[in-house]
Structure formats: structure tokens, C-alpha cells
Amino acid sequence: MTTPHPLGERIVRAEGCWMETESGERLFDMVSGIGVSSLGHGHPAIRRALREQLDRHLHVMVYGEYAQDPQDRAASRLLSTLTGTGLDSVYFVNSGTEAIEGAMKLARRVTGRTEILGVEGGYHGATFGALSLSTSSHRRNAFMPLLPDVSHLPFGEHSVLERITTRTAAVFVETIQGDAGIRPVPEDHLRALRHRCSEVGALLVLDEIQCGLGRTGHVHAFQRYGIVPDVLVLGKALGGGMPIGAFIAGQNRMSTLREEPKLGHITTFGGHPMACAAAAAFLECLEELDWEAIRLTGERWSRALSEHSAVMAVRGYGHFLGVDLDGPERVSALVAAARRRGVVLFWFLSRPQGFRLAPPLNASREELDQALQWLLDALDEVQ
Ligand SMILES: Cc1ncc(COP(=O)(O)O)c(C=O)c1O
Incomplete structure (x- = not known):
């Protein structure tokens, strides 16, 4: 472990947008392993x-x-x-x-x-x-x-x-x-x-x-x-x-x-x-991705998040967004609230008041809508 406070989950399987913990819980990967699993985990x-x-x-x-x-x-x-x-x-x-x-x-x-x-x-x-x-x-x-x-x-x-x-x-x-x-x-x-x-x-x-x-x-x-x-x-x-x-x-x-x-x-x-x-x-x-859909998701999510009273700023495009709250403690509370809903969020090393959103590029519209709703619910909880 390279920090004193790693996430510490033990992941036993991962497919598409989802990771499974050893206790069998399914987690939605909102960050694609920090921008790696862009076509979801284990694309066929x-x-x-x-x-x-x-x-x-x-x-x-x-x-x-x-x-x-x-x-x-x-x-x-x-x-x-x-x-x-x-x-x-x-x-x-x-x-x-x-x-x-x-x-x-x-x-x-x-x-x-x-x-x-x-x-x-x-x-x-x-x-x-x-x-x-x-x-x-x-x-x-x-x-x-x-x-x-x-x-x-x-x-x-x-x-x-x-x-x-x-x-x-x-x-x-x-x-x-x-x-x-x-x-x-x-x-x-x-x-x-x-x-x-x-x-x-x-x-x-x-x-x-x-x-x-x-x-x-x-x-x-x-x-x-x-x-x-x-x-x-x-x-x-x-x-x-x-x-x-x-x-x-x-x-x-x-x-x-x-x-x-x-x-x-x-x-x-x-x-x-x-x-x-x-x-x-x-x-x-x-080459087969729906580019227009990726860009529109970014616009939809930016709009929905900007309208939330806990959100100070949203930056970025497509499936690559940075969101600021009013401080690092609020971000930590949000990461925990999202985790309770089965969603993995992650910080930035250099911007502690912010968190990143980078879901897989080929997530379905249903998955993306559900993930956004979980995120908005978690924001409601911590505001
Ligand atoms: C913009 C940028 N450059 C370089 C790196 C370093 O890449 P790696 O950690 O794969 O060596 C990263 C990793 O996060 C990055 O985000």
C-alpha cells in the first residue's frame, strides 16, 4: 500500500462497469480504474x-x-x-x-x-x-x-x-x-x-x-x-x-x-x-464507440451536477469530469456516501476539494442514468 489510508477493498472479479468484492457486493466503477478500463473491465x-x-x-x-x-x-x-x-x-x-x-x-x-x-x-x-x-x-x-x-x-x-x-x-x-x-x-x-x-x-x-x-x-x-x-x-x-x-x-x-x-x-x-x-x-x-453519446453524457452530467447546491464547479468533457465541493471533508463524506450506494468515486492528489468522474466509455445509457442518480443521492446526503 502506498498511502496510510488505501481504499482497502479486495476485488475478486470485474466485468464491464462493475467490480465484485470478496463479500459478493457489486460496485459501479465511476473512475475506470483511473482512466484505464475505458471499455469497461475485461472487454470480451x-x-x-x-x-x-x-x-x-x-x-x-x-x-x-x-x-x-x-x-x-x-x-x-x-x-x-x-x-x-x-x-x-x-x-x-x-x-x-x-x-x-x-x-x-x-x-x-x-x-x-x-x-x-x-x-x-x-x-x-x-x-x-x-x-x-x-x-x-x-x-x-x-x-x-x-x-x-x-x-x-x-x-x-x-x-x-x-x-x-x-x-x-x-x-x-x-x-x-x-x-x-x-x-x-x-x-x-x-x-x-x-x-x-x-x-x-x-x-x-x-x-x-x-x-x-x-x-x-x-x-x-x-x-x-x-x-x-x-x-x-x-x-x-x-x-x-x-x-x-x-x-x-x-x-x-x-x-x-x-x-x-x-x-x-x-x-x-x-x-x-x-x-x-x-x-x-x-x-x-x-473505433466503434458512439462519440456523440459520450459528448452528450458529459453535457447532461455537467448540467445535472452544476444544478446541485453542494457542487461548486464542474469541469471537463464527455466521460472526463472534475467536480468541486466546498472542501476536502465534504469530498471524503461524499466518497463514503457513494460507497454505501455501491459506487466507487475517487479524489485528485492535487485538488482535495474535488473528485473525478470517468465512467467506462461504453457504459449503457441505463447504467449511466442509474450511476448519476446514485451520485446525486449521495450529494443530497452530504450537503
Ligand atoms: C497525465 C498523466 N501523465 C502521466 C501519468 C503517469 O502514468 P503511469 O502512472 O501509467 O506511469 C499519469 C498517471 O496518472 C497521468 O495522469
Whole structure:
């Protein structure tokens, strides 16, 4: 356990939106395991793909030496969602954090520059590089010193764009900040960041590990902003419940990792055949989602929650909403009240007055209506 107060449930089975505890109680997963089980738990197509791959082979060689069908299938499905963007090369790793590390190295390698900028409120992972980009002083201070030449821009402020200069290798931004409370970067600011990065030759790296792959009602969250990043970083939902991360860039840039030095980034388990088989199946199912329904659910839920007197603010889109109450104690009371109704809610690490809503993208209308009603009942109880 990594906190003194874990949820502590013992889950013995999970299917669709539902998890079963050892006492046989059914729990509605309102957070999809923090944005992972986006097609619900144990989607049949993902299980089938895993079984088929299990019978063919597991790990056969470190990443990149052999050609492997599951890697090819996952890569071509993923890249087909990015046609026309110039993002045509993907590097698979084992987690979101590792994908961030890979993208940081890529940015320094491509530009020959050292400065990397993050944005206030960002969370990118817990290894030294990813932690350096993240801004929670509470979680950083105990591990100082972190990576040199990494600093942070204030969130959403046009006036500081001049801090991005010809010294800057990259700016890392979550298109919609997850841990900061589901906080979308304002549209004009994201465009201004894109413009400034292009002006000075810095890479714009979008971390869509949490907000991407369907959460907002678009395959990629940046698609609602009409801009394209230089590097896109994915994780969490990508493996349909299996561990995988990916950073994606143009082939011309990605190829810098294989020369001078060759093996500029290496991994034993990255692109694991089981994880890639699951990712390919996940991406195939993603194409069949009802995008309009996901967007409308977000609007319906935002409206219903905003009208509740206990709710201070609602942010986000689709199945990716952050809700503020009047303080952390109220949120704790709500999590407990929802749990009594069989609904799992979860906090943010950096926004204790808020909680997250990220139900599976393929939950039925009946399930979503029922879950919203339980949530509203729990809010009535704690207000
Ligand atoms: C936006 C974002 N980036 C990076 C990470 C790190 O991903 P992982 O925990 O899979 O390594 C997370 C995890 O929550 C995240 O939300």
C-alpha cells in the first residue's frame, strides 16, 4: 500500500462497469480504474485477443529486434487515428511515466537543447524525469534535486510565452490536466503555445495519458482544439487493462533515437506482445464507440451536477469530469456516501476539494442514468 489510508477493498472479479468484492457486493466503477478500463473491465474482444496471443508467444526478444505481429497491429491501428498529422512513428513502452521519459529524451535529442518546460498543475509520473516535469511541491520536495534545466510555466497565461525560447527543447502539457482536477487548457492558450513552440523550434509535447483515447468524446483530446502536437504521449487506457505506454512522433524525429548513439532508448518489455495484442483490440473497439453519446453524457452530467447546491464547479468533457465541493471533508463524506450506494468515486492528489468522474466509455445509457442518480443521492446526503 502506498498511502496510510488505501481504499482497502479486495476485488475478486470485474466485468464491464462493475467490480465484485470478496463479500459478493457489486460496485459501479465511476473512475475506470483511473482512466484505464475505458471499455469497461475485461472487454470480451480484449480477452479474446489476449487468449489468442497467449497461445502464440509471450516475450521473445528485447524491443525492436524482431518484427512482432501484435506490435504491428497496435501501431498501425494507433497511427491510423493520426492520419494527416505527421505523427507516423510510435515507440511502445510499459507505462505512461516511461513514455514521458522517452519523450523527454527525444526532445533533447531532436533539438540538441536542454531546457524542458512543464506547466503549473501538471502531473506526468513519478520517476525522476517525469517528477521533474510535475509540479506538486508536496511530492517533489522529498526527492530533490530533480532533473536540471526543467522548470514550469504558469497555467494558461499568455504573458509568459516569451519564456519559451530558442533554448527550449520542449514544452510538456496535458491537453486537459488530470490530477489538477480535470482542468482543460484554454483553447486560445493551447493554440498560442503551439504557435510559440513552432516559432522558436521547440517541440510541443501533449501528455494525453489520462485525457486521451476517447475520454473527451474524441479519440485524441487535442482534436477538439484544431492543433497538432509534435509528440503525443499515451498510456492508461491504451492497453485495455494491460500495462503499456507510447510516445508518438514523426519518423524523421523518432529516427534520432537509433543513431549516434544507436539504441538511444531501449526497453526489454516495451511493446510486450500481450500488451500490444490488447492495445490493438482496444483500438479496434474504440473505433466503434458512439462519440456523440459520450459528448452528450458529459453535457447532461455537467448540467445535472452544476444544478446541485453542494457542487461548486464542474469541469471537463464527455466521460472526463472534475467536480468541486466546498472542501476536502465534504469530498471524503461524499466518497463514503457513494460507497454505501455501491459506487466507487475517487479524489485528485492535487485538488482535495474535488473528485473525478470517468465512467467506462461504453457504459449503457441505463447504467449511466442509474450511476448519476446514485451520485446525486449521495450529494443530497452530504450537503
Ligand atoms: C497525465 C498523466 N501523465 C502521466 C501519468 C503517469 O502514468 P503511469 O502512472 O501509467 O506511469 C499519469 C498517471 O496518472 C497521468 O495522469
